Amino acid sequence: MYTNVLVFLGSIVLANAGCPDGFMSYTDNCYAFLPVKASWAEAKTYCEAIGAGLAVIESRQESDFIHGLVQREHNAISTSQIWIGGTDLIEEGVWLAPDNRQKLTFFDWAPKEPDNLNGQHCLAIFNYGSLLWDDNRCEVHNYALCKMGGDSSVGIIG
Ligand SMILES: [Ca+2]
Ligand SMILES: [Ca+2]
Numbered sequence: 227m228y229t230n231v232l233v234f235l236g237s238i239v240l241a242n243a244g245c246p247d248g249f250m251s252y253t254d255n256c257y258a259f260l261p262v263k264a265s266w267a268e269a270k271t272y273c274e275a276i277g278a279g280l281a282v283i284e285s286r287q288e289s290d291f292i293h294g295l296v297q298r299e300h301n302a303i304s305t306s307q308i309w310i311g312g313t314d315l316i317e318e319g320v321w322l323a324p325d326n327r328q329k330l331t332f333f334d335w336a337p338k339e340p341d342n343l344n345g346q347h348c349l350a351i352f353n354y355g356s357l358l359w360d361d362n363r364c365e366v367h368n369y370a371l372c373k374m375g376g377d378s379s380v381g382i383i384g
Contacts, residue, residue, distance in 0.1 A: 246277075249374065252291045257281060259295065260370040261302045266348035269309040269370035270324055281373035282311035282323045282330065289334045292371065293357045303353045307360065307368040312349030315364065318342065321349065335359045 245256035260272055270280045283289050296303060311324045319342075321330040336352055340361035348364035351357050351371070362368070 245374070249278075250295055252288065254375065256374040257292070257295060258372045258374075259299050259302070259308070260372060261299070263306055263367040263369060264309075265367060266309050266313070266350075266364040269368065270311075272370060273372035276372060276374075278372035278374035280309060280311035280324050281371040283334065284330075284332050286332070286334075289332070292351070296351060296357055296371075303369060305353065307350040307353045307362060307366070309368045309370045310349050310351060310359075311373070313347055313364070314340075314342075314361070315347040318347075333359060 245251045249256035249258045251257075256278070258273075258276065258278065260269065262269075262272060264272060266280075273280050281292070283292055296308065312321045312330050313324060314321050316322065319340075321333070322328065323330060336356060336358035339359060340346065342361060344363070346361040346363050348362055348366075350360050350362045350366075350368055352360050
């Protein structure tokens with residue numbers, strides 16, 4: 227617990243350290259909320275355009291940090307979910323990271339999700355209540371959360 231507190235304080239002191247303008251830092255990563263409604267694939271492209279990727283959330287601690295970040299954007303997100311990194315488009319029920327195709331190992335599903343209702347293959351954070359996760363139709367227009375490795379230069383490919 228003590229270590230967690232120290233890490234938490236450190237993340238405040240170092241807020242934005244090593245991150246581009248508009249990004250928030252947490253551990254070794256940088257995060258940016260994109261208040262632009264787009265399909266999951268478009269959101270992925272937008273994140274890549276700023277040198278990041280759709281945020282793959284990998285732990286309880288990281289998900290809790292994201293909840294705090296999202297709650298600060300409450301007005302912006304009240305009408306929209308937020309796309310994050312994860313899709314089961316290739317194989318139903320097998321969730322892969324958007325870039326390296328690694329299987330996701332951490333999930334923060336809302337109750338009764340994922341339900342794959344009428345074919346839902348893209349990962350989003352609900353825009354109300356607990357901010358837990360939903361699978362939604364990839365063509366729905368949502369906001370996006372981008373993530374960039376702060377300790378490695380993630381360049382724009384091309
Ligand atoms: Ca699905
Ligand atoms: Ca769903």
